[in-house]
Amino acid sequence: MARVLDPAEVEAMAAALRLTLTGEDLTEVTHRLNALLEALTPLDALVLDEVDPVPILPDVTGIDEPRA
Numbered sequence: 900m901a902r903v904l905d906p907a908e909v910e911a912m913a914a915a916l917r918l919t920l921t922g923e924d925l926t927e928v929t930h931r932l933n934a935l936l937e938a939l940t941p942l943d944a945l946v947l948d949e950v951d952p953v954p955i956l957p958d959v960t961g962i963d964e965p966r967a
Contacts, residue, residue: 901936904929 909929913920920928 901933901940903933904936 906929
């Protein structure tokens with residue numbers, strides 16, 4: 900399980916981004932951020948050090964064709 904952030908930590912992160920969160924907004928952002936971190940927890944189990952990186956190139960087909 901992911902570590903749960905408390906409102907003071909979320910407020911400090913917001914302040915670092917020059918955002919002001921107070922009252923209900925701080926409560927909602929804290930809840931949503933903790934939910935996101937919990938949803939991402941299963942990714943910790945992936946063994947990525949055994950996988951070679953593969954470049955993903957953008958699809959550039961039709962880039963010179965005019966739009967209709």
